[in-house]
Amino acid sequence: MSDDEDVAPAVKKSRVFYGSLEDKERERLSSEMMSSAMAGSDAVKAGIEAGNINISSGETLEMEERVSERQQEALAEFERRRRARQITVSTDDAEVKAGLRALGEPITLFGEGPADRRERLRSVLSVVGPDALKKSRKDEERAKRSQDECQQTWYHEGSTSLRDARLWLAKYSLPRAMRRLEAARAQRDVSEATRTIRQQELHKSLRNLNNFCSQIGDDRPISFCHFSPDSKMLATASWSGLCKLWSVPDCHLIRTLRGHNTNVGAIVFRPKAGIYLDQSDVSLASCAADGSVKLWNLDSDEPVADIEGHSERVSRVSWHPSGRFLGTTCYDNSWRLWDLEVREEVLHQEGHSKGVHDLSFHQDGSLAATGGLDAFGRVWDLRTGRCVVFLEGHLREIYSLHFSPNGSFLFVFFYSTDGHFLLTGAYDNTAKVWSHPGWTPLKTLAGHEGKVMGVDVSPDGKLIATSSYDRTFKLWLSE
Numbered sequence: 001m002s003d004d005e006d007v008a009p010a011v012k013k014s015r016v017f018y019g020s021l022e023d024k025e026r027e028r029l030s031s032e033m034m035s036s037a038m039a040g041s042d043a044v045k046a047g048i049e050a051g052n053i054n055i056s057s058g059e060t061l062e063m064e065e066r067v068s069e070r071q072q073e074a075l076a077e078f079e080r081r082r083r084a085r086q087i088t089v090s091t092d093d094a095e096v097k098a099g100l101r102a103l104g105e106p107i108t109l110f111g112e113g114p115a116d117r118r119e120r121l122r123s124v125l126s127v128v129g130p131d132a133l134k135k136s137r138k139d140e141e142r143a144k145r146s147q148d149e150c151q152q153t154w155y156h157e158g159s160t161s162l163r164d165a166r167l168w169l170a171k172y173s174l175p176r177a178m179r180r181l182e183a184a185r186a187q188r189d190v191s192e193a194t195r196t197i198r199q200q201e202l203h204k205s206l207r208n209l210n211n212f213c214s215q216i217g218d219d220r221p222i223s224f225c226h227f228s229p230d231s232k233m234l235a236t237a238s239w240s241g242l243c244k245l246w247s248v249p250d251c252h253l254i255r256t257l258r259g260h261n262t263n264v265g266a267i268v269f270r271p272k273a274g275i276y277l278d279q280s281d282v283s284l285a286s287c288a289a290d291g292s293v294k295l296w297n298l299d300s301d302e303p304v305a306d307i308e309g310h311s312e313r314v315s316r317v318s319w320h321p322s323g324r325f326l327g328t329t330c331y332d333n334s335w336r337l338w339d340l341e342v343r344e345e346v347l348h349q350e351g352h353s354k355g356v357h358d359l360s361f362h363q364d365g366s367l368a369a370t371g372g373l374d375a376f377g378r379v380w381d382l383r384t385g386r387c388v389v390f391l392e393g394h395l396r397e398i399y400s401l402h403f404s405p406n407g408s409f410l411f412v413f414f415y416s417t418d419g420h421f422l423l424t425g426a427y428d429n430t431a432k433v434w435s436h437p438g439w440t441p442l443k444t445l446a447g448h449e450g451k452v453m454g455v456d457v458s459p460d461g462k463l464i465a466t467s468s469y470d471r472t473f474k475l476w477l478s479e
Contacts, residue, residue: 084126089118096121102136103128158347158385165325165339165346170383172322173366180364180407202420205478206433206442209464212477214447215251218242222467224266224454230274231458234465235284236473237264243286243296249463249475257296259303260288265315271323274298282340285326287314293328307338309345318359327368331355335370337382351378351387360402360410369410371398379410423464425452431466445476 090096093114097107099121108117125133218238226235233254234246243257243264257267265287273283282304284296291310294303313331320327325346326338335356337347354373361368367388371377377391377398394412401412421442422434431445431452450469457464464476 080126084122087122087125087130089122089125091118093117099133100124102133102140161339161342161344162346165337166383166385168324169365173362173364173383176321176364177366177407184406199420203435203442206421208478209433209443209445209476210479211445211447211474212463213249213251213475214472215246215474216471217244217246217467217473218471221450221453221469221471222473223264225456225465225467225473226266226268226454227456227458227463227465228269228274229272229459231460231463232274233269234456234473234475235267235269236467237267237286238471239263241288243267243284245298246473248458249477251475255298255301257284257286257301257303259294259296260286260292261290263289265289265313266317268317268319270319271321285317285319287317287328289313291330293317293326309336313355315355315357316359318361320361321363321365327359327361329356329359329370329372331373333372335359335368337368347385349380349385351380352376357398358400362403363405363407367403369401369403371401371412373397377401377410377412423455423457425455425466427451429468431455431464433464445474447474448472 090099096114096117100107100117103121103124105120105124109120112120217236218240220238220240222236222238224237227233227248228235232248234248234251236244236246238244241258241260241262241264243260245254245257246252247254267284267286270277270281270283270285273281277283279298281297282295283298285293286296287293291312291314293307293310293314295305295307297304307326307328310328310330311332314328315331316329318327319325320337324339324341326340327335328338329335333352333354333356334348334350336345336349338344339346352370352372352374353376356370356372358371359368366381366383368380368382369377370380371391375392375394375396375398377394378387379389379391380386381388391410398412401410403410420436422436422439423431424434425431429446429448429451432441433443433445434440435442445464445466448466448468448470450471452466452468454467455465462477465473466476467473
């Protein structure tokens with residue numbers, strides 16, 4: 001054995017501590033926490049830099065608030081279901097659909113049955129309240145009442161000139177109405193056999209109508225034609241803007257009236273023109289698509305006056321039987337009455353929902369009939385301003401209407417002078433003569449190569465005039 005192996009190991013002396021170990025243990029723990037905190041801080045910083053850890057700005061959401069919100073939502077849903085069970089909904093599917101429509105909801109969904117629709121209406125009412133349906137129905141009734149009020153005829157105070165014109169029209173029309181009724185009573189006293197013979201002779205004459213004269217009137221379509229009161233002249237209007245006067249029956253050009261710059265819709269003779277009126281008096285009136293209305297005499301080829309005030313197309317002009325008033329129809333949904341003695345507009349009458357195309361005065365001078373693009377006709381009492389008759393039944397626009405000579409009928413075509421036949425023009429290039437009563441066709445006036453745009457019968461009843469899109473007008477005479 002070596003000397004080293006014989007040496008005994010050193011004995012470790014144990015430490016003896018006096019007092020408490022709490023302070024030492026606290027120091028040891030604090031040092032360990034500080035080292036772990038430093039290590040953790042370094043790890044957090046590394047995580048933030050790597051983008052793996054996001055630090056908020058300090059906003060917090062308390063768990064109690066979140067739980068409270070969920071509880072409130074659940075309570076609200078329970079309350080809604082309780083209200084829904086208490087709401088009474090009709091079992092009539094039509095009423096259910098009407099309720100959904102009133103609430104602004106679709107009346108049906110894909111695959112939805114009546115029972116599902118009732119539950120959907122009940123669910124909607126539980127949210128908006130059962131009074132919402134009553135309120136919506138009240139709003140609908142209020143809107144309907146206001147719409148009905150808008151459709152009612154209303155009146156406003158007129159001018160002094162309008163009042164004077166109405167009084168004058170009443171004094172003018174009443175004696176004429178009395179004379180017309182007396183003539184009707186006298187006609188009723190004629191024996192049936194005599195009336196039948198006269199009607200048969202008239203029908204025979206109408207069946208023998210033939211083309212007496214054909215004349216090229218312009219280089220554009222001829223839109224209107226009208227005989228003078230003495231049956232010696234014919235006035236024509238053209239889309240070229242020119243109006244012309246022709247002698248009858250030889251169809252020689254008398255005068256060309258120049259003044260319009262666009263399509264002329266109509267030209268009409270004033271009552272008694274060429275009979276009691278002087279050549280220098282106003283004898284004709286015309287209108288055009290640009291809203292212009294012009295007055296003419298028989299001495300000049302230029303207008304003697306312009307009537308201004310229309311902002312849209314004026315389609316027709318018509319003279320009152322007295323010759324004092326002129327009526328105009330306009331595409332601004334109104335018609336107007338002009339007093340030539342006081343030289344002003346005395347009436348601007350609305351009432352149509354679309355443009356007014358034609359106007360006709362009753363032979364007594366008491367009534368005016370209008371028709372237009374709304375497919376309705378109206379009869380107005382000029383003495384009171386009221387719409388006394390509303391005419392409905394047409395499916396398309398009304399482009400023409402005329403009172404019968406006896407004042408008892410109103411046609412949407414052109415009526416003859418004696419009231420025993422009806423003359424119509426059509427876009428099939430023909431005009432036709434119809435019997436009255438019976439309304440059977442007596443004669444077809446064929447010969448135009450374009451649509452017939454205007455027809456007229458001479459005051460003496462001997463001639464018929466037609467104007468056409470083919471730029472010609474024709475005279476028809478019974479052989």
